[in-house]
Amino acid sequence: MIRVEHLSKHFAAKKLSGFQLPVFKKSHQPEVITALDDVSFTLRDGEITGLLGLNGAGKSTLMRLIYGLLQPSAGDVWVNHFRVSDNANAARQQLGVLPDDTGLYKRLTARENIRYFGELQGMAGQSLEQAIDQLIALLGMESIADRRAEGFSLGERMKTALARAIVHQPQHILLDEPTNGLDVITTRAVRRLLHELKQQGRCVIFSSHLMHEVSGLCDRIIVIARGKILADGSLAEILEVGKSHQLEEAFVNLVQPEEEYSHA
Template sequence: MIEARNLTKTFKDKKRGIITAVNDISFTCRPGQIYGLLGANGAGKTTTLRLLATLLQPASGSARLAGFDAATEANQVRAHVGFLAASTALYGRLTARETITYFGRLNGLAAATIKERLKGLADELDMRDFLDRRCDKFSTGMKQKTSIARTLIHDPAVMIFDEPTLGLDVMTARSIVKFVRDCRNRGKTVIYSTHVMSEVEKICDVIGIIHDGRLVAEGTLAELRQRYEETDMEEIFVKAVGGEAALVAALKNQGTIP
């Protein structure tokens, strides 16, 4: 379970002054569901997920994950969360086995437990061939598998995915999507951020559209289709953020486009 309540995050920027990256966001993700956070680049997806993973502290508002408060029980939250992002890389000079074992230890697992879980994960993800090779020699697919095993070693109840398919080839992206679905089927709470409309349509049970730091729409795909009277996710998205002009204005404001 993830419960975000009025989360707000501000940053100081030399040129633009105080920026509100996340503005009063509230939502709930339930176990056995995939919550899709859809937004353009710079909309505030990564910041929201970093707030949930306790990597950042909110300016105001609160979040509870797996029954723990993100502000006061940050270590407990991280112990029950698996965080996988395009920006969470692997140690190139360690082997896959060493990497996964390291994160098992950091999660306070006993050596025997780590060994047992590692074997299970390696079988499940088909990693046996490259388990004892260094990560810097891996293909993207092998890296992703290792990263997945790394996030799962402590069997977290909550999974946070921040654009996990970004820059991946089709086959690797598909295997990630399959893995995300598996997590849901095992009853985990999953939150998944992306800017790819088709991914949201395919896998998310509940969709939250984030724009300019605000959650502008939320609901199942069917509910959103009904509300915006569109079937195509992209059209729904553009309508939800207030039209193309609003999208362009927001992108200009953050400096993504001139």
């Protein structure tokens, strides 16, 4: 279980080099950008949750706060009984994370990339090799398993990074845009893996702006815009609150007031 309690994140606005806006009023308060604003929810085991939002809605910031890459401005994240701000390493051991940048070691093969991360998680020997072989088979990586990662396609990088993230069989899996830009074959492999993880009773959350992926995979959908949760529930509940029979239109109906406000 992952519990997010009243989570907020603020960033100081960056100044452009060599450019300064005219000052109309003196202020001792720096400009602040709010990326997340008082977000709360609980993710349950055995469910796939889709975090749905436009680019810049706060999805990646939320994911980074959950796995401890960023520190919250307010609020807490709990992974099982570990509070991330107090015990980030213990919390991360419960997590498998696919960030927005795969960051593979290009001189290592796909198998070596996966093995290295398994060893970082304390795995070794036959159990590690069996876990690697199972993931290679599940994701259809046989043809690239012993090739160096340098020169991999986007789909090949994504498969390797995904296998690397979950080789230690974490209870909670966080995926940032896992199918964005992938071909049909790779997307199907990722879908199969997510269903397998759900059947094993694991807690899966992935961020996306692809409506068909979210509606086809998720038990639960969280709609986020401008750092706030606008809706949280099953597909049927999102359609009801969004006043539509289609997820795309329901989503637009939910975020449109936020978009109008942002252009006001």
